[in-house]
Amino acid sequence: EAIKTANTKFSIQHDGWTTRNRRAAFLAVHASWIDGNFVRREACIAFNQLGADHTGATFAAHIVSILKENKLWDHWSGVIVSDAAESNIRASRFIQLEVDSEIGSVVPMRHKIVDSLVLCFAHGLNRAVLDGTAAAGAELAMVEKDNDKVLAPTIMIDETEVGGGLRRYTGLAAEQELSVEEKELQQEEEQMRAEMAELMEEPVPDGDGEEGDGEDADALSPDDAEIVQEYEASDVDETSSALTRIHQCLVKIRSSPKSLTQFTELIKSSYPGEKKKVVPMLRNATRWNSALVEMRGCVNVQRAFTALVNSDETGK
Known part of the structure; x- marks a missing residue:
C-alpha cells in the first residue's frame, strides 16, 4: 500500500539462490522507491520458493505473478536490478513480452524493460575475464553451463506452480513474436557462441x-x-586431471544431505576443535576465481579427503 500511495514509480531488485544441499531454490524480490517526503524507501515484496533451478523463465513467471497479484503494474518503473547472469537478462525479455501483451490494460512504459536492466559490474567483469581467457586458448576447468536450456514459465494456482517444463531457448523464442531488435540480438548471441566454440575447438x-x-x-x-x-595452451595434464577428480569428489559430497553430513563429521574427527575447517564451497561458472577458492578449501581439509579415500578403498 505504501508503494501505491507514494505517487512515484518503484524499481525491482531480485536475486535467487539454492540451499547448500542444492535441493531447493529461492527468489527474493525487493522494491525501492521515493516517498512523498523524498525519503528513499525499500521493502521485500516477495520471497518465493522456486519449483526448479533458478532460470530466466522461472524468474520472469514469479515477477509477473507478483506484480499482477499485488496490482503493482501501474506503479512499476520497468527498472530491474540484478547480477549479470544470463538468466536475469533472459528474464527481462520474458517480462517484456508479458508487458507488450498487456498493452491496453496497464499504463504503457516509456522504455523497454530490456533497456532498463541494471546489471552488477563486478559480475560482468568476472564474465569478461572468463570469456577473454577462453578466447585466448586457456583451458578453464569450470562448471559447464547449457545456456540454451530454460524452463518455460509456470502459473500459480492455489500457491502451487502449474505448467512449464524443460525447453530449449531457441525453440521457445521461435514460438514467441520477437521484435526486430530482439531477433537481431538473438542472432548476434548465436554468432558469438559459434565464434567462441570455434576458438575452443x-x-x-x-x-x-x-x-x-x-x-x-x-x-x-x-x-x-x-x-x-x-x-602456450596445451592439453589437460595429469595435474589438471587430479584437480578435476577432487572437484568431482566434492560434487558427490555435496550432492545429498546425507553425504554432506557424513563428510562434515569426517572433518570434525580429522581436525578436532578446529571450527574453521568446513566443507569447501563448489566453484561455479560466474566467478573466475572460484576454482582457486574451491581448491584452497579442499587443501584446508586434506586429512578429511584422505580419510574418505582410505575408507572407500577399505570398503567402509
Missing part, C-alpha cells in the same frame, strides 16, 4: 599423430595459432 591431428609438435598449431587458422602459441 581442439585441432585433430591427421593420421597417427606422428608428425612434429607444430601439427596442432598448423591445424588452426593463423590468428588462432598465434594466440595458442602466445599463451
Whole structure:
C-alpha cells in the first residue's frame, strides 16, 4: 500500500539462490522507491520458493505473478536490478513480452524493460575475464553451463506452480513474436557462441599423430595459432586431471544431505576443535576465481579427503 500511495514509480531488485544441499531454490524480490517526503524507501515484496533451478523463465513467471497479484503494474518503473547472469537478462525479455501483451490494460512504459536492466559490474567483469581467457586458448576447468536450456514459465494456482517444463531457448523464442531488435540480438548471441566454440575447438591431428609438435598449431587458422602459441595452451595434464577428480569428489559430497553430513563429521574427527575447517564451497561458472577458492578449501581439509579415500578403498 505504501508503494501505491507514494505517487512515484518503484524499481525491482531480485536475486535467487539454492540451499547448500542444492535441493531447493529461492527468489527474493525487493522494491525501492521515493516517498512523498523524498525519503528513499525499500521493502521485500516477495520471497518465493522456486519449483526448479533458478532460470530466466522461472524468474520472469514469479515477477509477473507478483506484480499482477499485488496490482503493482501501474506503479512499476520497468527498472530491474540484478547480477549479470544470463538468466536475469533472459528474464527481462520474458517480462517484456508479458508487458507488450498487456498493452491496453496497464499504463504503457516509456522504455523497454530490456533497456532498463541494471546489471552488477563486478559480475560482468568476472564474465569478461572468463570469456577473454577462453578466447585466448586457456583451458578453464569450470562448471559447464547449457545456456540454451530454460524452463518455460509456470502459473500459480492455489500457491502451487502449474505448467512449464524443460525447453530449449531457441525453440521457445521461435514460438514467441520477437521484435526486430530482439531477433537481431538473438542472432548476434548465436554468432558469438559459434565464434567462441570455434576458438575452443581442439585441432585433430591427421593420421597417427606422428608428425612434429607444430601439427596442432598448423591445424588452426593463423590468428588462432598465434594466440595458442602466445599463451602456450596445451592439453589437460595429469595435474589438471587430479584437480578435476577432487572437484568431482566434492560434487558427490555435496550432492545429498546425507553425504554432506557424513563428510562434515569426517572433518570434525580429522581436525578436532578446529571450527574453521568446513566443507569447501563448489566453484561455479560466474566467478573466475572460484576454482582457486574451491581448491584452497579442499587443501584446508586434506586429512578429511584422505580419510574418505582410505575408507572407500577399505570398503567402509
